[in-house]
Amino acid sequence: MKKLYTLFSFLVIGTVVAIAQPTLTQANFVHNIGESTFYYLADTNTTTLDPAIGPNVVFDYTTVDALGVSQTDYYVDPATTAGASDFPTADYCEKTNMGDTNFIYSKSNIDSLYTIGFVADITGFGVVTAKYDEDPETVMKFPFDYGNFYTDNYSGTFYVNYSGLPVSTHGEGDVTVAADAWGRLDLPFATSFDSVVRIRRVEHAITDTIFIPFPFNTEILPVTIDAIVVSYYKPSHGKSPILSFIEGTYQQDGSVIASNKTIACQYPLIATDVEKYELSKSLNLYPNPTQSGQSVLSFDVDNAVNVKVELLNNLGQTITQVYQGQVNSGVNKFEINTSSLSSGVYFVNVLLDNIKITRKLIVE
Secondary structure, eight states: OOOOSSOOOOOOOOOOOOOOOOEEOHHHHSOOTTOEEEEEEEOTTTOOOOOOOEEEEEEEOTTOBEEEEEEEEEEEOGGGSTTGGGOTTOSEEEEETTOSSOEEEEEEETTEEEEEEEEEEETTTEEEEEEEEEEOEEEEESSEETTOEEEEEEEEEEEEEETTEEEEEEEEEEEEEEEEEEEEEEETTTEEEEEEEEEEEEEEEEEOOEEEOTTTOEEEOOEEEEEEEEEEEOTTTOSSOSEEEEEEEEEETTEEEEEEEEEEESSOOBOOOHHHHHHHHHOEEESSSBOSSEEEEEEEESSOEEEEEEEEOTTSOEEEEEEEEEEOSEEEEEEEEOTTOOSEEEEEEEEETTEEEEEEEEEO
16 A cells, blocks of 8 residues: 555653643644655564653654654645646645655645545555545644644545546544654664653545446445554744654455555664564555454565474464465465454564564454
8 A cells, every 4th residue: 555644551751850741733834835854664573652652751762763764744836736627726735756646645734734645556456646626634633732632524526536437425524633642752873852742643534335337337345444643743943843654544344455564764763674564564464453363464575495383372372373384475464363362462473584574363
């Protein structure tokens, strides 16, 4: 899945000297056309979200693993994009250097920033245009600081080209935005920022069924879009987050059709193996959560390699060895029997030569 930024247990672990709380405003949050932000991308499998919550805490990301790849976000004139005619009221459009098929269109005023729609290339569907022409999505309210939160509903029309036939359907969703912590952000190489606020945005949207008329006489079942974006902002440093956790999933009929997990940081991170990144990107575990008594692990390798796959409990103890031996190049799949497991969280360890990757598996 091409990355799409929007669609979109806590423990206090430290304190710092009291510093003024940061506040987000239209002036220090909303981008201008022509601005851009460079990000190093990080490994979500070796880095978890810091659980610190509350005022005056420490966010420790000193051991984040880089992936050896980067991304630049650009804020461009909507009139210069392919979706210009669909979003004539947009103030700016966000895109990345990772492709020319994904755009987010935004509009702002003194007290709010809205997403009025997006264009995205979704696996299995092609290019989808979503126009929040009934009710835009409020992605930020101003001023906004620690302790603030709100929930907003949004709705509109989703368009897709089905075998040359343009079709549309209604969709609606909700977003919850909260500033749940602020304090000091620690990054690798002794890089540190005080007076940083953490913003957590949780989104959920679903389309109606699309009915395809003659000559196809078929239907596309509803698509559910879920996203979580957790970002760390220092207003005096810039309008873009210093660090973000981004997770998005498209589901249809109970199955994941596309997903993405990424950490993006403006500052250099600890280097990790590019080969591990490529393997991690191809590795899938589905269905997850599973209720059917089994899940399937799949991954793609360029060459024959020795593999060991284990199922672990939430204490890290091995429950069963799924496979040990050599696999051929290409896509490899392994069935994991979960029928005898009680509901809960488990882990699948994959060891390929010297590369180790762990995925969480939820059994319901």
